[in-house]
Amino acid sequence: PRKIIIDTDPGQDDAIAILLALASPQEIELLGVTAVAGNAPLALTERNARIVCELAGRPDIRVFAGCDGPLSRKLITAEHVHGKTGLDGPPMDDPTMPLQDQHAVAFLIETLRTEPPGTVTLCPVGPLTNIAMAFRDAPDIIPRVQEIVLMGGAYFQVGNITPAAEFNIYVDPEAAQIVFAAGVPITMMPLDVTHKALTTKPRIDAFRNMGTKVGDMVAAWTDFFERFDVEKYGSDGAPLHDPCTIAYLINPDLFAGRHINVEIETTSELTLGMTVADWWRVTDRAPNATFMQDIDADGFYALLADRLARL
């Protein structure tokens, strides 16, 4: 199995990404979960990450708290999407599994230094603050990363937090710039992909029909998460963003994209956090990311239903 670290700000869709990873031990070995501030403040995202591991019956997974805000900006949160706790839906008990003492950034650095080079993949599904901090503090780890598979950005599908920017990149554009300039192979799941992975009613029903605690919870989360987006986008269901990263690791054939240059806007007030994707290769800037643009959505939901039923 491929060794990964999920860097996250749960978030209902983050939670489903973690569950999908834990349901797929043949393909994925989850070395740890690092929490970051994003959808909600850090105290809630680290708590939510532990709740999710416990829900999966995996209180042994190590959860670390990382940065409580962007590198150089004020934190922007998304309670309007995810609710007051960041993981609204059915009421959840506080987790009993411990939070690790080590800072998430220290864990990232230590893990990348101790595991053999090129064997650890990072899956950031929140703002990129923790990853950028680790790269800044310990540049020696950069060439040791196997790949970064992240959820973030948008191009043809435009933004969801401003007209130009996707939330994860917008919250900490300086961090995103550090990560995109690092030279690590990056595969990105932008809104262009996730807005094709909609939580339609039959897909939510498939979760509910599992008749398990995890199935009920995932159905309730996708129901909650949907309310906002359906009104906003007028589509069949809400985009299910973050699990696309994990699905890619399990079955990359579900996705299609192009290896192109992607730069992050960090100065313009109007387009801050935009991922400027050279889709038509009209510049001579070197490709630095595989920008996914298409998904086999039915295949993706079939994978989710099959795997989550195992928990």
Ligand code: BDR
């Ligand atoms: C991203 O922002 C968050 O609200 C979601 O969890 C996802 O990671 C989508 O823009």
Ligand code: CA
């Ligand atoms: Ca997220």
